[in-house]
Amino acid sequence: MDAITVGQFELVYNAFSFAIAVMGAATIFFFLGRSQVAAPYKTAITVTGLVTLIAAYHYVRIFSSWEASYTVLAGQVTATGVKFNDAYRYVDWLLTVPLLLIELILVMRLPQAETVAKGTKLGLLAVLMVVLGYPGEISGLSGTRWLWWSLAMIPFLLIVFDLFVGLKKSIASQPQSVRGLVSAARWLTVVSWCFYPVVFVFPMIGFTGSAATTAVQIGYTVADIVAKAVFGVLVYMIAVRKSGADVDTAVLAPGRKLAADAHA
Amino acid sequence: MDAITVGQFELVYNAFSFAIAVMGAATIFFFLGRSQVAAPYKTAITVTGLVTLIAAYHYVRIFSSWEASYTVLAGQVTATGVKFNDAYRYVDWLLTVPLLLIELILVMRLPQAETVAKGTKLGLLAVLMVVLGYPGEISGLSGTRWLWWSLAMIPFLLIVFDLFVGLKKSIASQPQSVRGLVSAARWLTVVSWCFYPVVFVFPMIGFTGSAATTAVQIGYTVADIVAKAVFGVLVYMIAVRKSGADVDTAVLAPGRKLAADAHA
DSSP states (O other): OOOOOHHHHHHHHHHHHHHHHHHHHHHHHHHHHGGGSOGGGHHHHHHHHHHHHHHHHHHHHHHHHHHHHEEEETTEEEEOSOOOOTHHHHHHHHHHHHHHHHHHHHHHTOOHHHHHHHHHHHHHHHHHHHHHHHHHHTOOOHHHHHHHHHHHHHHHHHHHHHHHHHHHHHHTTSOGGGHHHHHHHHHHHHHHHHHHHHHHHGGGTTOOHHHHHHHHHHHHHHHHIIIIIIHHHHHHHHHHHHHHHHHHHHHHSHHHHHHHHHHO | OOOOOHHHHHHHHHHHHHHHHHHHHHHHHHHHHGGGSOGGGHHHHHHHHHHHHHHHHHHHHHHHHHHHHEEEETTEEEEOSOOOOTHHHHHHHHHHHHHHHHHHHHHHTOOHHHHHHHHHHHHHHHHHHHHHHHHHHTOOOHHHHHHHHHHHHHHHHHHHHHHHHHHHHHHTTSOGGGHHHHHHHHHHHHHHHHHHHHHHHGGGTTOOHHHHHHHHHHHHHHHHIIIIIIHHHHHHHHHHHHHHHHHHHHHHSHHHHHHHHHTO
16 A cells, blocks of 8 residues: 555544444444344344444444554555455345345335245345445456456445335335434435445545545545434334334234234 | 553543443343333333443443553553544544434424434434544644544534423423433433543643543443433433333224324
8 A cells, every 4th residue: 555644644543433433333233222122123223233342343443454554653644555445344234135135125115025025035135236336346457446446336236225115115114203214314315325336436536546545535434424323223113113103003903913013 | 652650541541441331231131121111112222221231342342442552560651653543433423423412302202304303403413513623532632633633523512502492392292201311311412422522622721641642541331321321311211211101192092093103
């Protein structure tokens, strides 16, 4: 890696520490909040907490790798020769991106067959997307980066299209009290996901050297915080409101509701 | 950084260790105490514990950074050349100040729309305040410090005014048993928050060199302990008393109360 300024080094360093704090706090919030949602939504909240926990773990690793790559002494930053490990992000996404999709499907509480089919399809597409992105990420050649970026964009677009169209259809079947939140979750997914292919492209569109490194690291960190922690809070709020709505429905038609809960 | 005395170094070092102990203990207290408050107050107590947990994390980082900045050997303190990372405080505040405001709003248990509106407005103002303060904090020039201090004071005053006036109005709607505590929380917020802009000003009003560093670090640490841990205990006491008050109300009018809880 080429010469990085002290300011760039510190910006990335503090952003990684911030991500550890956000992901760690979000995990505790979801795990404690799990007791506040009705039984059919507990798995969705467990998965939401796992996503931020896995991310917290990887940000601890990423932070240490960044710290090991440079020495800052008397206002001078020097590369130590230890390589900053980009792969942590891809290992993280391999796990968290399918789980993110599953938490959203679970909180929608679709019929069981549809939950399994949609979870499997979107989960596999997400794995394919991450695997196809990696060879591009580690390449310094613009041509190679564009090739793998284009290939990864195929599953990416299939997922985003499915969520955007699929969620719009299912909003009508959700209780009135959560339609606004589900709509917000739909938009947040699309907007936050679009960060990733854009950040990937930074080094191919003029950002070079340490400016590219800084822009990519800050970009992915912001995208992760929005797509995992902020998105998780929305999923949690949907689960809390639907828990309340379900209690009301149970009072009106307890037999039907209890049978549905038993299968959830 | 210029020559610091052994006494100054040790005072700051011990204050940071004290803050780790206070924030860590407060976190466990809130997380365990969460089971002792009624359902509608659990989120307020979860957030209260997250604030002290995030602060504990950052004080561990701040402590390590302080330790790495100096070597004390045979009664002599020497700067190592490793920069003390001031940014941890701002990264911490970026998260904890909005959360602090949210815990206070949640424990007041206002109508849902008002909770969301007030939380969003005060949360965004808090982020703006912290972001505007940072460029001043890292500057050694008095003029620059005063400029950013003045800009950060705009959202600061808006928040404090909103809390001071807004909380006074809502005290009347709180159960008799907690009015004294809510009033105390209101005053504690205003007084502890006023520490921060005063500490910020230390280097601009005559404190120089290591005396300024020491005064700023001790000042922020005391302010953090009061605004997060002590304030959190007040929020917890309000939640415990309101839980009791709500149970009483539920006994008098159980139908109304159960319906309200289901939506909380």
